[in-house]
Amino acid sequence: MEKREELYAGKAKSVYATDDPDRLILHFRDDTSAFDGRRMESLERKGMVNNRFNAFIMAKLEEAGIPTHVEELLSPTECVVKKLDMIPVECVVRNIAAGSLVKRLGVKEGEPLTPPTFELFLKNDELHDPMVNESLAESFGWASAEQLAEMKALTFKVNEVLKQLFADGGMLLVDYKLEFGVFHGKIVLGDEFSPDGCRLWDAKTREKLDKDRFRQGLGSVIESYEEVGRRIGIDFS
Known part of the structure; x- marks a missing residue:
């Protein structure tokens, strides 16, 4: 899968387009925010921890019959997701x-x-x-x-x-x-x-x-x- 341009950067995650119109790459950054972004810090390992945590939880929910957008881990800080509206x-x-x-x-x-x-x-x-x-x-x-x-x-x-x-x-x-x-x-x-x-x-x-x-x-x-x-x-x- 080809990673293309950044589509959106939130407080702690960035979203990238791919060569598949139905798939995106979700990048978990080390950034951490609170109080509507008024306090921001970078915490080492946070992106990796949240990416793996999220993938684990989403897999558990899928097993229980709850549809999620996560498809696979791509790297320690990235995963492939369905492109949702x-x-x-x-x-x-x-x-x-x-x-x-x-x-x-x-x-x-x-x-x-x-x-x-x-x-x-x-x-x-x-x-x-x-x-x-x-x-x-x-x-x-x-x-x-x-x-x-x-x-x-x-x-x-x-x-x-x-x-x-x-x-x-x-x-x-x-x-x-x-x-x-x-x-x-x-x-x-x-x-x-x-x-x-x-x-x-x-x-x-x-x-x-x-x-x-x-x-x-x-x-x-x-x-x-x-x-x-x-x-x-x-x-x-």
Whole structure:
């Protein structure tokens, strides 16, 4: 596969065209950002860790019948993905109260949420990814009712699979965000699943093992990502 021009550079990943119109190359960089890009740093090994982490998780989800865009690892920091027509709405599931939910509602961090919550957020950095609902998504043409229903069903299916996977590694899946796109008329999970886009706590100590270590200045960010990976069976060597 021939790697061609860069199509897009986000905060931590770059997307490249290929000689196949239906395939892209996703490059995970060492860049790390927080607070809508107001804080940026480069963390050694991060691109490699997140690329392998994402490929492992996407393979587990595929095994469970959840369609994803990842096709194969190309290098330590790159993978081949399907070219999706991305839907500009993030799906967020929360199993435990943390982060923006705590600030928004004044609830206690660590409070279990039964059943888990489901929220939608518009992907727009300038507006700080505002919360939206299904009605707004339909009215503005971001997604159809059928697409939104499928995205919600798949997001909760991901929860079933990954809560157990992380529990087996002694961790709590606190919350996470997912992005979807359309490939040949079918809703497919896109973007990435890594500690950058979810919250993971040690089940016994409640130690934070995700990107909150960067946001809150706790240190050992990549070491924690690798620890999470090792607990669920990822080999980073």
